[in-house]
Structure formats: C-alpha cells, structure tokens
Amino acid sequence: MNIVDARGQDCPKPVILTKETVEKGCRSFVVWVDNEVAASNVQRFLESKGFMVKKEYGEESIVLEAKIESKEGESTPQKKGSxxxxxxxxxxxxxxxxxxxxxxxxxxxxxxxxxxxxxxxxxxxxxxxxxxxxxxxxxxxxxxxxxxxxxxxxxxxxxxxxxxxxxxxxxxxxxxxxxxxxxxxxxxxxxx
Missing domain, CATH: 3.40.1260.10 (DsrEFH-like)
Structure with a gap:
C-alpha cells in the first residue's frame, strides 16, 4: 500500500502531497499527518475527490486511510454562476x-x-x-x-x-x- 508521510510538513504541503498521489492514479493509500488541522484539510480534499476516508489517531500521528468510492475520482464542478x-x-x-x-x-x-x-x-x-x-x-x-x-x-x-x-x-x-x-x-x- 502507498504511504504519504506528511508529518512535520507546513500547510498546505500535506494536501499537495496527497494530491500528487491521487494524480498518479492511486485508488487506495494511507496519509500520515501530525496535527488535526492537516488531517481535516487532507480529509476534505480526499472526500471532494470521491474518496472514502477512515481516520485513526496514533501516539505521534494521525493516519488517514483513503479508498476511492467513485470511478472518476473528480470533485463536483462548481455551479454555473457561483x-x-x-x-x-x-x-x-x-x-x-x-x-x-x-x-x-x-x-x-x-x-x-x-x-x-x-x-x-x-x-x-x-x-x-x-x-x-x-x-x-x-x-x-x-x-x-x-x-x-x-x-x-x-x-x-x-x-x-x-x-x-x-x-x-x-x-x-x-x-x-x-x-x-x-x-x-x-x-x-x-x-x-
């Protein structure tokens, strides 16, 4: 399984590293972060791309397990006139x-x-x-x-x-x- 180790990275690097993994076509992977803000940012990004996210708390990190739910893996486009x-x-x-x-x-x-x-x-x-x-x-x-x-x-x-x-x-x-x-x-x- 692919692992994205984003611990110790300043915002928005954890999201960017996660985005790079998604763009490579990975449909199942794990992201490690070390703070709740980074975990929430990564989780929102993954969910916007159609991933199901399971969050687990460890002693020194937060682990986000991501699996794609939809075939496209694309976010919902903005409404016209937004x-x-x-x-x-x-x-x-x-x-x-x-x-x-x-x-x-x-x-x-x-x-x-x-x-x-x-x-x-x-x-x-x-x-x-x-x-x-x-x-x-x-x-x-x-x-x-x-x-x-x-x-x-x-x-x-x-x-x-x-x-x-x-x-x-x-x-x-x-x-x-x-x-x-x-x-x-x-x-x-x-x-x-």
Missing amino acids: IGIMFTSDKIGAESGGLGDVLMKSCLGTLVQSEKAPSVIALMNSAVKMALSGSSCHDYLCELRDRGTLILVCGTCTKHFGITEAVSVGVISNMFEITEAVFGTSKPVVIG
Missing part, C-alpha cells in the same frame, strides 16, 4: 477613522440580504479576525454560513495571529483548498 469571495483584510480600503470597518460590515450585510449568497468566502490575512465571536462581522458570516456559504479561514493566518482556537465560524483551511474553492467558482472576487 461566486467566490476572498477577503484579505478585516476592513475595506485604507483605515480612515473607522470607515474601513463600516464598509466591511455594510458589504457583508449586503451579501446576507442578496438573493444569491456566495458559494464560498475565504478569509485571509487580518480578515481571519472576522471569524472571532467578538467581531462586528461575525454574525453576518454566521448568517451566510447558515444560507449555505462555505466559510474557509486561513490556518496559517490564524496561527500567525494566535487565534486558531478562538475561531468560531468557518473551517480552518489551507492555501490549496482556498485557492481551489474561490478560483473554481465562475465569479471569483478578491476584496481587501
């Missing part, structure tokens, strides 16, 4: 006495009220702070999540700011998944 938004700041524009905060709340509030919610929102850099329960934008993100919007939060960014454990809306993710999700939509938008 919108993906990447926010790179918790403010819109240059800070000017609180204006950036007001504009961000207005933007998210408008998205909540729009007829069609974005299919994915990715939070990068300081935008990850919006995923904290004390953020003025938190409730809007919760409403969008409840409407079916996938909220992806950059794990490298949350680690940088020391807030990973405090994130209360969205999924801690990685650059590979975020890029695929946002730019895989028919209308990707970057704000920040």
